[in-house]
Amino acid sequence: MSVSPLSFPGDADNRMLLELPARAANLSLARASVAAFAAQLPLTVEDLEDVKVAVSEAVSNVILHAYPHLGEGPVRIEATIRAGVLEVAISDTGKGIADVARARQPAFTTIPDRMGLGFVLMENFMDEVLVDSAPGRGTTVILRKTASHRDEQGGCADSDGSNSSQPPV
Amino acid sequence: MLEVNSEIVGNTLLVSVAGELDLDTAPRMRTLIDARLSHTGARHLLLDMSGVSFLDSSGLGAILGRYRTVSASGGAMGIAGARTAVKRVLRLSGVSQIIRMYTSRDTGLKALARRRGRQAKRARQDRGSGVAGDEC
Numbered sequence: 001m002s003v004s005p006l007s008f009p010g011d012a013d014n015r016m017l018l019e020l021p022a023r024a025a026n027l028s029l030a031r032a033s034v035a036a037f038a039a040q041l042p043l044t045v046e047d048l049e050d051v052k053v054a055v056s057e058a059v060s061n062v063i064l065h066a067y068p069h070l071g072e073g074p075v076r077i078e079a080t081i082r083a084g085v086l087e088v089a090i091s092d093t094g095k096g097i098a099d100v101a102r103a104r105q106p107a108f109t110t111i112p113d114r115m116g117l118g119f120v121l122m123e124n125f126m127d128e129v130l131v132d133s134a135p136g137r138g139t140t141v142i143l144r145k146t147a148s149h150r151d152e153q154g155g156c157a158d159s160d161g162s163n164s165s166q167p168p169v
Numbered sequence: 170m171l172e173v174n175s176e177i178v179g180n181t182l183l184v185s186v187a188g189e190l191d192l193d194t195a196p197r198m199r200t201l202i203d204a205r206l207s208h209t210g211a212r213h214l215l216l217d218m219s220g221v222s223f224l225d226s227s228g229l230g231a232i233l234g235r236y237r238t239v240s241a242s243g244g245a246m247g248i249a250g251a252r253t254a255v256k257r258v259l260r261l262s263g264v265s266q267i268i269r270m271y272t273s274r275d276t277g278l279k280a281l282a283r284r285r286g287r288q289a290k291r292a293r294q295d296r297g298s299g300v301a302g303d304e305c
Contacts, residue, residue: 024193028170031223049254056225060192113234117226117262124261 012080014040022062022075022092030077031055037079038086041147050125051086051145057118058090058141064111066094066139084147091140097133104131170194172220173201181281182211183274187220190228199231203238212244213281217274219250224258236268245269245284249277 009015016037020026031052038051059075067073078089097103104123109116122129126143133139171194172187182205186198206214214235218224232248239246249271251259259265271277 024191027191027193028189028223046254046257049257052223053225053258056191056223060225060227063192113230115226115230115233115262117229121226121258121261 009080012082014081016077016079018077018079020075020077021072022059022066023072024060024063026075027056027059027063030059030075034077034079034088037081038145041081041084041086043086043145043147047145047147051088051143054122054125054129054143055088055090057122058088058143061118061141062090062092062094062139064114065097066092068095070094086143086145086147088143089140090143091138093138096135096137096139097131098135100131100133171197173198175201175205177209177211178215178278179282180211181213181215181278182206182209183215183217183278185217185220185274189223190221190231191223191225192227195227195231198228199234202235206235206238212239212242213284214239214244214246215249215271215274215277215281216247217249217277218255219252219274221252221255224255226262229258229262229264232268233264245281247271247277247281249274 014037016033018030018033020030034055035048035052038048043051055077059077062075066075073092073094076089076091078091080087102108104119105116106120107116119129122141122143126145128142128144130142130144131139132142170188171190173184175182175184177183182202184198184202184205188194190198202214205211216232216235221228236246247269248259248265250273251270256265256270259268259270269277269280271280
């Protein structure tokens with residue numbers, strides 16, 4: 001995938017392209033960059049936290065799974081804002097996923113001691129999660145979040161408040 | 170970036186964590202807590218997360234792993250002071266139903282100091298029925 005000058009930013013209102021070695025030390029940079037980009041939309045602080053977690057999970061998956069033999073390969077993060085929608089595409093050129101539906105199941109993991117929660121968190125914190133993958137062809141995860149619909153729900157922040165903590169027993 | 174500090178309060182290892190907990194930093198927290206647990210012989214573990222600004226599934230895994238370690242030797246574990254964003258991840262993952270959450274480190278320390286034999290009994294029951302968080 002290469003970007004020509006004419007297609008940048010293309011039909012999007014804004015676009016960011018970031019390519020990094022898929023290593024754990026780059027996780028913080030990746031999610032902070034996307035959050036800073038997403039902050040141009042009228043998203044709540046909570047929305048931006050959600051985006052950070054989802055990006056962290058998707059990039060962690062690349063680090064953990066994509067390049068088992070190379071040790072390290074590239075992860076490409078393309079974020080766009082189009083008509084009030086944030087879209088983050090996280091791609092690798094790694095080994096791909098044989099059974100995407102199975103990989104997205106809660107608690108499914110190929111690594112002992114891991115929780116298999118990556119996709120659960122992505123799906124809960126974003127409006128839409130798409131996965132395009134095939135063995136040997138790499139994986140692209142697309143995360144979408146729409147601005148300001150959260151405001152109508154209200155109550156979201158309240159339900160995270162003090163009543164959440166269980167009383168000491 | 171992650172900062173981990175620990176001290177012993179009575180029977181409890183109090184660990185204060187500050188920064189971001191992810192795939193990069195969680196292994197360091199795990200190593201430090203495990204080393205302190207075995208050096209000090211502390212029975213209970215209280216994780217003060219008031220300084221944690223970010224948590225994802227890698228951090229959750231490290232937290233749940235410490236819960237299993239502490240429970241296996243009959244101790245109890247609590248989490249104190251988690252911020253809203255961190256609390257949401259703990260709640261969504263179900264971890265807040267397995268590990269007790271306290272609003273402050275003081276309430277957590279007091280509560281853990283009161284849990285002794287009872288916790289050991291509960292940990293045995295949890296192991297027996299396979300409830301010790303395996304479903305997460």
